[in-house]
Amino acid sequence: DTAVSQTPKYLVTQMGNDKSIKCEQNLGHDTMYWYKQDSKKFLKIMFSYNNKELIINETVPNRFSPKSPDKAHLNLHINSLELGDSAVYFCASSPQGLLSLYEQYFGPGTRLTVT
Amino acid sequence: AQSVAQPEDQVNVAEGNPLTVKCTYSVSGNPYLFWYVQYPNRGLQFLLKYITGDNLVKGSYGFEAEFNKSQTSFHLKKPSALVSDSALYFCAVRDPNAGKSTFGDGTTLTVKP
Numbered sequence: 001d002t003a004v005s006q007t008p009k010y011l012v013t014q015m016g017n018d019k020s021i022k023c024e025q026n027l028g029h030d031t032m033y034w035y036k037q038d039s040k041k042f043l044k045i046m047f048s049y050n051n052k053e054l055i056i057n058e059t060v061p062n063r064f065s066p067k068s069p070d071k072a073h074l075n076l077h078i079n080s081l082e083l084g085d086s087a088v089y090f091c092a093s094s095p096q097g098l099l100s101l102y103e104q105y106f107g108p109g110t111r112l113t114v115t
Numbered sequence: 116a117q118s119v120a121q122p123e124d125q126v127n128v129a130e131g132n133p134l135t136v137k138c139t140y141s142v143s144g145n146p147y148l149f150w151y152v153q154y155p156n157r158g159l160q161f162l163l164k165y166i167t168g169d170n171l172v173k174g175s176y177g178f179e180a181e182f183n184k185s186q187t188s189f190h191l192k193k194p195s196a197l198v199s200d201s202a203l204y205f206c207a208v209r210d211p212n213a214g215k216s217t218f219g220d221g222t223t224l225t226v227k228p
Contacts, residue, residue: 004158040220041221043159043218045218048215056215090158092159101147101164103149103151104149104159104161105161106151106159106160108158
């Protein structure tokens with residue numbers, strides 16, 4: 001059973017398009033995250049939700065909009081895609097919020113390529 | 116603000132030799148520290164963590180790490196490296212009073228036969 005799953009795994013699209021990435025976790029965790037890993041493999045947090053409430057919103061263009069319909073899902077919608085959005089996007093989850101001493105569980109990633 | 120540094124982009128070791136991947140951190144309080152590993156085209160996997168207690172923590176795949184408060188370090192170690200340990204390793208720090216984890220820039224470990 002996959003703990004944190006993401007769809008699609010690969011996404012190739014043209015500049016200006018709008019796309020979504022979906023994430024689901026079956027671990028019963030309260031907190032979910034979106035990370036961006038760039039071409040240099042640097043990992044940066046974008047958003048975090050705890051019990052469907054946005055708690056972290058890093059300096060991310062407002063073209064990126066997360067949505068959490070329930071505790072088990074956190075989707076990422078991106079409007080007007082730009083070349084610089086090309087990256088691997090990881091979803092993650094953890095128990096008990098940001099102050100938790102627990103580790104994060106990562107999904108397999110979605111490789112977004114904007115042409 | 117919290118931060119974490121992995122001073123080496125790349126670490127090369129021969130199979131069977133001990134390995135060390137370095138990590139130093141800066142937080143205002145007592146930190147929670149984590150190591151994750153990323154294999155090619157995969158998500159990050161948790162290796163081990165330090166929360167409190169014994170400074171030497173043991174984790175998955177024979178890895179261990181030593182928390183050194185005076186040097187603000189949390190270096191990852193393994194007594195005998197395997198070729199299959201070759202991967203990208205991330206150190207992460209969380210200030211339990213502030214929330215949010217900060218990840219280092221990663222260190223690529225290459226173990227040669």
